[in-house]
Amino acid sequence: MTYIEPAPLQKENPLESMMQRFDVAFKLLNISPEMYDILMVPRKQVVVGLPVTMDDGSVRVFEGIRVVHSTILGPSKGGIRFDPDVNMDEVKALAAWMTWKCAVVDIPYGGAKGGIRCNPREMSKGEIERLMRAYTGAMLDVFGPDRDIPAPDMGTGENEMAWLMDEYSKAYGMTVNAVVTGKPLVLGGSLGRKEATGRGVMVSAISAMEKLRINPYRATAAVQGFGNVGSHAASLLHERGVKVVAISDVTGAYYNEKGIDIQKAMEYREKNKGLLEGFADATKISNDELLTLPVDLLVPAAKEDVITEDNAAGIQAKLIVEGANGPTSASADEIINEKGILVVPDILANAGGVTVSYFEWVQNRIGYKWTLDRINRRSDRIMKDAFDRVYQISQEYKVPMRIAAYMVAIKKVADTYKFRGGY
Numbered sequence: 001m002t003y004i005e006p007a008p009l010q011k012e013n014p015l016e017s018m019m020q021r022f023d024v025a026f027k028l029l030n031i032s033p034e035m036y037d038i039l040m041v042p043r044k045q046v047v048v049g050l051p052v053t054m055d056d057g058s059v060r061v062f063e064g065i066r067v068v069h070s071t072i073l074g075p076s077k078g079g080i081r082f083d084p085d086v087n088m089d090e091v092k093a094l095a096a097w098m099t100w101k102c103a104v105v106d107i108p109y110g111g112a113k114g115g116i117r118c119n120p121r122e123m124s125k126g127e128i129e130r131l132m133r134a135y136t137g138a139m140l141d142v143f144g145p146d147r148d149i150p151a152p153d154m155g156t157g158e159n160e161m162a163w164l165m166d167e168y169s170k171a172y173g174m175t176v177n178a179v180v181t182g183k184p185l186v187l188g189g190s191l192g193r194k195e196a197t198g199r200g201v202m203v204s205a206i207s208a209m210e211k212l213r214i215n216p217y218r219a220t221a222a223v224q225g226f227g228n229v230g231s232h233a234a235s236l237l238h239e240r241g242v243k244v245v246a247i248s249d250v251t252g253a254y255y256n257e258k259g260i261d262i263q264k265a266m267e268y269r270e271k272n273k274g275l276l277e278g279f280a281d282a283t284k285i286s287n288d289e290l291l292t293l294p295v296d297l298l299v300p301a302a303k304e305d306v307i308t309e310d311n312a313a314g315i316q317a318k319l320i321v322e323g324a325n326g327p328t329s330a331s332a333d334e335i336i337n338e339k340g341i342l343v344v345p346d347i348l349a350n351a352g353g354v355t356v357s358y359f360e361w362v363q364n365r366i367g368y369k370w371t372l373d374r375i376n377r378r379s380d381r382i383m384k385d386a387f388d389r390v391y392q393i394s395q396e397y398k399v400p401m402r403i404a405a406y407m408v409a410i411k412k413v414a415d416t417y418k419f420r421g422g423y
């Protein structure tokens with residue numbers, strides 16, 4: 001029997017959360033009302049059924065989604081997520097966030113996102129490869145180096161991007177490495193891309209600490225999620241003197257008030273099938289408990305809607321830097337703002353990844369490789385400038401940085417429409 005698993009029911013809806021913040025920011029800007037629908041409705045929503053032969057010979061049909069939210073600033077850009085919770089509303093929200101994110105850091109891309117509802121932890125490498133190739137084949141007329149450029153997100157990494165590039169290149173009869181970013185270095189991947197999102201989180205955190213007059217060498221942090229974003233954010237924060245006292249993954253959270261040895265945790269995870277389960281030198285607590293630890297900095301870097309109206313009141317951190325997309329539901333915003341916690345929002349804080357993806361694409365287009373030093377200097381500058389711009393708007397309009405970031409992004413996209421016209 002073949003079947004597509006239904007998406008699980010979720011209490012919070014990321015699309016509604018995104019819309020609520022969008023509405024607030026839109027009203028503060030003097031933009032014509034018809035622009036509202038133009039900016040809200042995605043340009044393209046593609047859903048495909050993907051039959052894949054499993055290792056035991058059975059055939060399973062997976063559902064694959066790609067949403068292109070906007071292409072007004074340039075080709076659309078955004079990752080591909082492999083996760084059992086993938087659903088259309090989530091992907092629509094994630095695609096819109098990509099539009100706002102690229103606009104906030106001022107790179108010439110629109111926004112898109114893709115996802116396949118599956119559990120990669122329960123699949124073999126061969127099954128994942130066949131699924132990725134099937135998805136790419138089904139999206140040949142969506143993807144393209146000047147049209148829509150995917151990248152990694154939760155549950156995917158350089159292997160999946162390599163298969164995508166190969167499948168696309170075979171279909172077009174030539175090597176097209178600029179069709180996807182986050183590739184292995186030998187296929188035209190960029191130095192610095194793996195660490196880029198975590199690095200941007202670190203730059204945002206240090207910039208925010210300056211504003212709050214927190215000395216990083218005396219600060220403590222808890223980081224939720226120890227994948228691409230969380231592990232590099234934790235490691236780079238540690239390098240800047242911050243004591244990371246808690247980390248976590250899907251198996252739970254690991255707390256040590258004297259500080260976690262991040263390098264050791266990364267090595268442990270590599271040897272332990274990618275999991276922190278059993279990590280010594282720390283007490284195991286729950287992912288919910290991690291969120292309310294008495295720390296200066298909280299970095300949610302796992303998935304959306306982990307900070308909600310149910311737990312926001314218990315948060316003790318002075319600063320939240322959002323590594324994940326949409327980790328704070330709209331219902332929690334008010335509580336957090338009332339508590340005076342400074343939040344560096346996702347569309348700003350985690351934009352380091354797409355920034356270095358942009359650099360990867362540029363290098364592929366010009367056929368030349370940049371040094372790591374050049375990449376880090378340029379991406380740090382972009383992240384710092386974007387932070388300062390959003391902080392300044394938040395002061396000027398007396399709004400949280402999240403609303404200020406939406407204002408910067410919406411204005412840029414709306415201004416572009418004004419000049420291009422023709423909708």
Ligand SMILES: NC(=O)C1=CN([C@@H]2O[C@H](COP(=O)(O)OP(=O)(O)OC[C@H]3O[C@@H](n4cnc5c(N)ncnc54)[C@H](OP(=O)(O)O)[C@@H]3O)[C@@H](O)[C@H]2O)C=CC1
Binds near residue numbers: 197249
């Ligand atoms: N990769 C990138 O460049 C970018 C990613 N992001 C966002 O950052 C977030 C993380 O992405 P990324 O690091 O790439 O993903 P990964 O798949 O590399 O890592 C996700 C991490 O979160 C953990 N996790 C998953 N579910 C839960 C849960 N319910 N509770 C606690 N931890 C959980 C995973 O644990 P386990 O490994 O045990 O499953 C893993 O440690 C996502 O929101 C993504 O959209 C944003 C910008 C760019």
Ligand SMILES: O=C(O)CCC(=O)C(=O)O
Binds near residue numbers: 077098101149152351
């Ligand atoms: O690197 C990219 O192009 C996009 C990464 C991504 O999906 C994100 O920023 O959420």
